[in-house]
Amino acid sequence: MTVPYTGGCQCGQIRYEIWAEPLTLYACHCQECQKQSSSAFGMSMPVPRDAVVILQGKPKQWQRVSDSGREVSCLFCEECGTRLFHNPARNSKITNVKPGTLDDTSWLMPVGNLWTRSAQKWVVMSEQMLNYEAQPSDFTQLFEQFQTE
Structure with missing residues (x-):
């Protein structure tokens, strides 16, 4: 896949593009x-x-505190409720896209698992992935692993 990546909510009210890898x-x-x-x-x-870039619609936003104790702004469609993005307060330069909202999800391949200590018992963690019991203090390994995939 190459930029721009496109996506939106279930009802189609909100559409977006991502212009970076x-x-x-x-x-x-x-x-x-x-x-x-x-x-x-x-x-x-x-x-x-x-x-x-939001092309169409305007996501509704609400704040919550994550399991790590940090504030997160959650953006979602007011009409259908689809969660689209999370904006962590700890890093104002990053948006966490909820990738299931992308138009093409065929290329998605996670490189890690966070908060494995609260994972459902039936979920099997691959030893080929980076696995963290809680929130990692540094995401460098996750970034590096993704770049090599």
């Missing part, structure tokens, strides 16, 4: 991601925040 892609097994995804985990694809 992703920095990494990982699955998060924290309880908040399980709730927001209504599944066993959520996925995050960090990109430079200024590379995200």
Whole structure:
């Protein structure tokens, strides 16, 4: 895949483009991601925040505190509820795109798992991936691993 990456919400009210390559892609097994995804985990694809362009619609935003104790702004479609982006307060240069909202998801290949200590018991973690019991203090390995894939 090459830029721009395109995506949107389920109902089509919000459409976006990403004009930079992703920095990494990982699955998060924290309880908040399980709730927001209504599944066993959520996925995050960090990109430079200024590379995200909203083409249509306006996401609604609300704040929450993550399992790591950090503030996160969550952006979603007010009409259908699709979670689109997370903007971490700790890094104003990054937006975590929820990659299931991309138009083409065929190329997605996470390189790591975060918060494995709260993963559902039936989820099998690959030893080929970077696995963290909680939030890593440094994402360098996740970025480097993604660049080599």
